[in-house]
Amino acid sequence: MIPHAPHILLVEDNPADMRLTLEALKEGNVRCNLHWVKDGVEALDYLYRRNGFEHSVRPDLILLDLNLPRLDGREVLADIKAHLQLRRIPTVILSTSKEEEDILRCYDLHANCYITKDPLNFESFLEVIRAIDRFWLSLVTLPRRAGEQ
Template structure:
């Protein structure tokens, strides 16, 4: 699923297996007035296909930011993160972990794999989730200078 691509807007790849959490994220982005092109993939294999422009994602646009869940079907989010950070052109895309897990082991492992930040989400606390999305917008889409998009995978 993709929102309409608007030139000049940040492009966000959301890797999330739960349609309910995807809708929650989309609603939070709208509520926080985050103007972006959002593309949603449902599992780890599809995420890497998208990033490497394989199969139905052959013409995908390189994201400026990746929002990555950990507990994904087919290929776990940690494996996706490792694949992203092992690739010379993909590793520079900021990757934000959005997970319901607050386990120290998960957090440590993600930082060892070079996640750019780790945010624990609570789908039952929409106000807290809104604040997390606002923080992502302020930091990653407003304050920092993002690297130029890599044209080839």
């Protein structure tokens, strides 16, 4: 359990899906600080604290979409998991893709889990967000963010 409101980095190019995630977090009473970036390049800039994100907070959890502009989620995941400190951040793939190839590739790249989302069914999506909260933000012991005591 995290002693502070956890910081979640949402990497999602679709503003409607971002708003849906925000609404589901509110509806599910998930206490967190949500940070949103719109593509893979921004995600890495945020995580490496560069190009306008110099004061970003290292997230406790990353929710990563796969089909992103400029740099797709698979490339972002590979970069995160290749970095000594970033690889410790649990990375949840949250995608509409049910393709076995996508699922296997993400696990090969060391995704912590792969969840298929249905943004057209709010109740189903709300249950996904509640499950993420129950497991990743309430049950699991997460590593401290870099620089914290």
